[in-house]
Amino acid sequence: MTTARISQLLFLFLFLVLFVQTEYRGVDEIDAAVNAFFRADPLVLVSYLLATKSWTWLLLPALLLVVATLLLGRFFCGWICPLGTILDLVTTSISKNRPIAALKGNLKYWLLLPILSASMINLNLSGLLDPIAILLRALTFMLYPLIGWAAREGWVGLYHLIGERRDIITPAYKLLHGHLLPFRETIYPLAFLSAMVLLIIIVLERYEERNWCRNLCPLGTLLGWLGRFSLFSRLPKGLCGDCGKCRDLCPTGFDQDVLAREDCILCMECQLRCPHQRITFRPFVSIRDSGPLLPERRVLLGGLAAGLLLAVPSRFRLPEKQSRLLRPPSVRNEDAFLEKCVRCGECMKVCLTSALYPAAYQAGLEGIYTPVIISRLGYCEYNCTLCGQVCPTGAISALPVDAKRREVIGKAVIDKNHCLPFAKKIDCIVCEEHCPIPNKAIRSRVVELIDPDGRRRRIMEPYVVDDICNGCGICEYVCPLEAKAGIEVFAVKNREPIIDAIDGMAEKVRFEAGSGYQ
Amino acid sequence: MDRRSFLKAASAASILIPVIVKDVLAAKELPLVSVAEGTDYKAITKKAINAVGGMGRFVKAGDVVVVKPNMGWDRSTEFAANTHPLVVRAVVEECLAAGAKKVKVFDRTCNDARRCYVNSGIEGTLKGMKGVECKHIEQERFKKVVLNGKFLKEWELYDEALLADVYINVPVAKHHGLSKLTLGLKNIMGVMGGNRGYIHRSIDVALADINAHLKSQLTVIDATRILTAHGPQGGNIADVKILHKVIASTDIVAADAVATTLFGLKPSDIPVTVAAYRRGLGEMNLERIKLVRV
Numbered sequence: 001m002t003t004a005r006i007s008q009l010l011f012l013f014l015f016l017v018l019f020v021q022t023e024y025r026g027v028d029e030i031d032a033a034v035n036a037f038f039r040a041d042p043l044v045l046v047s048y049l050l051a052t053k054s055w056t057w058l059l060l061p062a063l064l065l066v067v068a069t070l071l072l073g074r075f076f077c078g079w080i081c082p083l084g085t086i087l088d089l090v091t092t093s094i095s096k097n098r099p100i101a102a103l104k105g106n107l108k109y110w111l112l113l114p115i116l117s118a119s120m121i122n123l124n125l126s127g128l129l130d131p132i133a134i135l136l137r138a139l140t141f142m143l144y145p146l147i148g149w150a151a152r153e154g155w156v157g158l159y160h161l162i163g164e165r166r167d168i169i170t171p172a173y174k175l176l177h178g179h180l181l182p183f184r185e186t187i188y189p190l191a192f193l194s195a196m197v198l199l200i201i202i203v204l205e206r207y208e209e210r211n212w213c214r215n216l217c218p219l220g221t222l223l224g225w226l227g228r229f230s231l232f233s234r235l236p237k238g239l240c241g242d243c244g245k246c247r248d249l250c251p252t253g254f255d256q257d258v259l260a261r262e263d264c265i266l267c268m269e270c271q272l273r274c275p276h277q278r279i280t281f282r283p284f285v286s287i288r289d290s291g292p293l294l295p296e297r298r299v300l301l302g303g304l305a306a307g308l309l310l311a312v313p314s315r316f317r318l319p320e321k322q323s324r325l326l327r328p329p330s331v332r333n334e335d336a337f338l339e340k341c342v343r344c345g346e347c348m349k350v351c352l353t354s355a356l357y358p359a360a361y362q363a364g365l366e367g368i369y370t371p372v373i374i375s376r377l378g379y380c381e382y383n384c385t386l387c388g389q390v391c392p393t394g395a396i397s398a399l400p401v402d403a404k405r406r407e408v409i410g411k412a413v414i415d416k417n418h419c420l421p422f423a424k425k426i427d428c429i430v431c432e433e434h435c436p437i438p439n440k441a442i443r444s445r446v447v448e449l450i451d452p453d454g455r456r457r458r459i460m461e462p463y464v465v466d467d468i469c470n471g472c473g474i475c476e477y478v479c480p481l482e483a484k485a486g487i488e489v490f491a492v493k494n495r496e497p498i499i500d501a502i503d504g505m506a507e508k509v510r511f512e513a514g515s516g517y518q
Numbered sequence: 519m520d521r522r523s524f525l526k527a528a529s530a531a532s533i534l535i536p537v538i539v540k541d542v543l544a545a546k547e548l549p550l551v552s553v554a555e556g557t558d559y560k561a562i563t564k565k566a567i568n569a570v571g572g573m574g575r576f577v578k579a580g581d582v583v584v585v586k587p588n589m590g591w592d593r594s595t596e597f598a599a600n601t602h603p604l605v606v607r608a609v610v611e612e613c614l615a616a617g618a619k620k621v622k623v624f625d626r627t628c629n630d631a632r633r634c635y636v637n638s639g640i641e642g643t644l645k646g647m648k649g650v651e652c653k654h655i656e657q658e659r660f661k662k663v664v665l666n667g668k669f670l671k672e673w674e675l676y677d678e679a680l681l682a683d684v685y686i687n688v689p690v691a692k693h694h695g696l697s698k699l700t701l702g703l704k705n706i707m708g709v710m711g712g713n714r715g716y717i718h719r720s721i722d723v724a725l726a727d728i729n730a731h732l733k734s735q736l737t738v739i740d741a742t743r744i745l746t747a748h749g750p751q752g753g754n755i756a757d758v759k760i761l762h763k764v765i766a767s768t769d770i771v772a773a774d775a776v777a778t779t780l781f782g783l784k785p786s787d788i789p790v791t792v793a794a795y796r797r798g799l800g801e802m803n804l805e806r807i808k809l810v811r812v
Contacts, residue, residue: 159656170653183632353630381592383592383633384630420719427696428719429696429718433750434751436629436753438753438754440695460696478628479715480715480718
């Protein structure tokens with residue numbers, strides 16, 4: 001096994017370990033999460049810089065990788081990238097047809113350049129085609145829940161089979177469930193699409209080894225471009241007249257007789273397997289070796305223009321969807337959020353109650369895969385700060401717990417046509433019971449009324465104290481009505497943090513609202 | 519004794535004896551509630567249990583015991599939203615000392631189960647104890663049970679609670695928006711499956727229905743600190759009152775009734791208590807409860 005392959009396997013293992021670690025496992029802080037891969041992702045860095053026009057120390061590792069690529073070349077793809085490793089592992093068992101001509105040439109620039117130019121006008125699409133994001137989404141939305149589901153079904157099936165005797169192996173299952181399996185098996189929208197994208201990338205291996213990497217991947221294209229300035233070169237630069245075995249050995253760079261420097265992923269296969277021991281990688285500056293520095297002007301301008309043309313029309317959103325577009329806590333401004341979010345899906349993976357889901361249509365085309373809270377399916381746990389901790393770009397801020405508790409997601413609104421005390425004149429207030437705000441953002445007043453049977457009754461009617469409601473959504477989540485809840489969280493523009501313990505203010509609200517209080 | 523005096527005596531006795539016997543029986547039946555006070559919570563818990571006959575009265579060697587605390591909320595101990603871990607620990611230790619084969623501790627939580635188990639301190643305090651199990655609720659273990667109650671005809675209950683030899687109810691005493699207080703009778707909701715919020719529309723009758731089916735052999739109420747407002751999860755330390763008390767009784771209604779007085783309320787103020795009393799699940803009249811302070 002080559003050194004590069006060992007490194008690949010180690011990083012793939014690291015990726016999977018961090019992926020599994022990106023979950024609440026009994027402590028409030030997650031020390032290491034899979035976000036490390038995005039923080040070291042130059043495509044994420046470049047699109048972040050272009051979109052926000054500002055710097056963040058969160059992405060320092062990515063800057064270091066840029067520097068390393070400038071010095072060494074496109075080694076990331078051959079040594080680190082977990083998607084590349086998976087392709088290397090499966091490609092040997094996929095028989096090859098002829099390469100697809102349509103993928104050759106400038107297609108990769110037609111993918112990379114629009115991403116960059118769209119970023120410039122604040123639409124950060126890098127995550128859609130970033131290889132690590134593609135892999136992570138397929139894992140998060142499809143494979144991991146599927147594995148969890150299968151394990152759970154097996155475990156439950158065992159109970160139906162042998163009942164209490166299952167307890168004997170409970171410790172083993174608890175260990176597995178506590179450390180490896182997802183806590184709950186969430187079903188995500190876009191799961192199928194996410195898996196399909198990964199599947200297509202694997203199917204592309206039928207035509208050519210590392211087909212995605214050499215012809216499409218925008219991260220690889222970016223790294224390849226940076227790698228042209230590398231201080232290392234392979235010698236000889238091309239195929240030897242008497243051998244030419246390199247063409248077969250090389251996974252990415254020998255479409256022509258001369259090695260395309262921007263495509264060389266430094267896997268060193270050629271050096272190791274050269275029958276004549278002729279090949280060396282050594283410091284040798286030669287930018288002129290490989291084609292022009294920039295793609296031809298037609299592609300450059302067209303690619304950039306495509307991004308601009310893409311960004312504006314994709315902004316269309318259905319207004320009625322916006323009223324329920326709830327973002328993770330600490331997201332106060334939609335535009336600023338879209339500039340930073342890489343749609344990696346980590347916040348959704350880590351979300352304690354499975355409140356976060358990838359937007360399929362709610363946020364328009366521009367918002368696809370960005371996280372939205374669906375309060376009826378899960379709520380924002382009051383004392384949890386995990387999504388902010390794992391967000392690689394700070395699109396969701398990493399806040400201390402007392403600050404996060406005050407962040408406003410939306411405001412709860414009671415629907416009197418459904419809410420039981422109003423609609424059916426019966427007691428309920430499950431929402432008040434669950435409201436986590438210490439002074440209760442949902443309260444109730446006792447009203448005397450005549451119920452539908454003509455009897456005089458005293459009923460507790462809930463009401464929301466807007467000033468201290470943070471929109472966590474537990475009220476909507478626990479509302480005992482079937483399907484539609486009697487209380488729902490709606491998005492608000494002003495997401496200034498609530499001031500907790502504003503009892504004085506709340507008292508004022510109580511008296512202003514009129515009579516009927518106890 | 520001549521015939522006349524015998525008849526006199528006999529007739530007098532026939533009138534008096536049933537009264538006397540009834541009185542004697544009633545006196546015997548006066549439910550016992552112990553209230554232990556002190557700052558060593560494990561010690562007062564054990565004292566309270568001993569004052570109602572000791573754990574050996576309920577737990578026999580080889581028994582499987584369920585200890586059901588309230589750990590429904592992601593709140594740390596001082597907020598009085600969950601049963602104090604030391605109280606739980608003491609009850610569990612007493613069960614083991616009485617020869618229990620296995621002690622199971624669980625609750626169907628309201629917040630995320632992992633966070634509740636950890637932050638209540640209960641999972642931590644039981645860690646490493648032999649014969650003690652502190653597992654999350656598993657959905658498949660809920661069994662549909664025919665209750666034939668006044669409000670609930672049937673409901674899903676947790677089979678580990680149903681199958682246990684002894685069921686010990688260990689609630690924390692706290693305020694509740696709808697039922698005014700949540701004590702032993704309401705703590706039973708932690709073994710209910712399904713859409714529990716449904717029972718809020720008639721919570722007093724529904725809880726009597728469930729408690730009539732699943733009897734708590736022993737109720738130990740944690741009043742080391744009580745939550746006086748913004749219950750059942752609180753979150754404001756100003757709402758917590760420290761009392762250093764633990765209450766124990768075999769009569770769940772009586773235990774609840776005594777705990778009610780800690781809040782300055784009367785048992786008759788709490789509809790859940792009243793409904794259970796009317797159902798014959800226990801005694802709520804304080805003058806008919808024998809209170810032992812230890």
